[in-house]
Amino acid sequence: MTSSTPEYQPMKVANALLADTRALQAQMDEDGYLFFRGLLPNAVLAALRDDVTAVLHDIGWIRGGADRLAAESQVLPCREGEPRYFEALDRIQRLERFHALAHEPALLQLMAGLLGEGAFPHPLGVMRLVFPDNPEVTTPPHQDYRNNQGTPRLTAAWIPLMDCPRDCGPLAILPGSQRSGVLPLAFHLGPGNRQAVLPQQMAGTAWVTEDFRVGDVLLFPSLTVHRALPNQHPSRMRLSVDFRYQPAGEALTAQSLLPHFARQSWEEIYAGWSSSTLQHYWRDREFTVVPWDESLHALPPGHWDEALREDMIYERMRQRRFRTRGAPQQGS
Numbered sequence: 001m002t003s004s005t006p007e008y009q010p011m012k013v014a015n016a017l018l019a020d021t022r023a024l025q026a027q028m029d030e031d032g033y034l035f036f037r038g039l040l041p042n043a044v045l046a047a048l049r050d051d052v053t054a055v056l057h058d059i060g061w062i063r064g065g066a067d068r069l070a071a072e073s074q075v076l077p078c079r080e081g082e083p084r085y086f087e088a089l090d091r092i093q094r095l096e097r098f099h100a101l102a103h104e105p106a107l108l109q110l111m112a113g114l115l116g117e118g119a120f121p122h123p124l125g126v127m128r129l130v131f132p133d134n135p136e137v138t139t140p141p142h143q144d145y146r147n148n149q150g151t152p153r154l155t156a157a158w159i160p161l162m163d164c165p166r167d168c169g170p171l172a173i174l175p176g177s178q179r180s181g182v183l184p185l186a187f188h189l190g191p192g193n194r195q196a197v198l199p200q201q202m203a204g205t206a207w208v209t210e211d212f213r214v215g216d217v218l219l220f221p222s223l224t225v226h227r228a229l230p231n232q233h234p235s236r237m238r239l240s241v242d243f244r245y246q247p248a249g250e251a252l253t254a255q256s257l258l259p260h261f262a263r264q265s266w267e268e269i270y271a272g273w274s275s276s277t278l279q280h281y282w283r284d285r286e287f288t289v290v291p292w293d294e295s296l297h298a299l300p301p302g303h304w305d306e307a308l309r310e311d312m313i314y315e316r317m318r319q320r321r322f323r324t325r326g327a328p329q330q331g332s
Helices: 021-031 042-058 083-093 096-101 105-115 266-270 303-324
Strands: 008-010 034-036 126-130 155-160 171-173 185-187 194-196 207-209 217-221 226-228 238-246 251-253 288-290
Touching: 021 034, 021 105, 042 083, 042 096, 042 238, 083 126, 096 238, 105 155, 105 217, 105 238, 171 217, 185 303
Parallel strands: 008 207, 251 288
Antiparallel strands: 034 217, 126 238, 155 217, 155 238, 171 207, 171 226, 185 194
16 A cells, blocks of 8 residues: 655755746746745644634544644544535635635745646635644645546645644645646545556656645646655644646636535635635636546546555555544544
């Protein structure tokens, strides 16, 4: 279920290029990512983090107190797709500050320079809630294109809501991988249940990552291969958000206009918001809706056998680690 840990190199910091659109585009074309230090205001991120941790504390996932990200030891770590995970995610999806972050002026200005005037974020925003000591479901190497489709110029912004050094499980990038086209799929237990099958010629390419700090932003297009490092911190959860931006007028699929997992309507999400400014904002933007191509998302034949085997192994490992901590109950 696990592979050998690759060596990681530092990322190039692109802040010096912010005033030079052509240089930013050239570096993105060359490396398949752009990394910025301190692009976003700490106060904005802290306010959203407080909203998220209030939800997680209320449902008993974190302890509260001085370190509000410390995972409650009596709660069994869970993963995307489980009912307990959706309990948290549904409440977070209703947070106004979560959706507003995608529209921060610094992000919109940057995306307009990279993708052209009229570039806009998809309304589908993703919150990642990563438990410590749960390595089997760490996000594997993958490309976003198969999960989103539409235009390959779709560009993701990965934003940690906390200081995220390497032991907390930040993202890593395989530089230049965006030039390899759409890669084959295989099953994985992590988010999306899919991983990219990397060609042999990528074996010698060094991955890059960083000790991320609050305010840092990582950008990459939908064909760039990326992965998460496992959250090896002894107690802290890793909280991050993904937003995706696209050039005006280009293709997207209908699911990109829905809330993540489409478990709630936009009206349910907007209930209680203080402002209507960002509600249904995409209706005034230019884009082309194209059909979802299930063949791009389908796993190879026989993957369910592998899925069942890995799921059984994971459950045994998760329960064993949980019992070792001496926790008396699983939590709600």
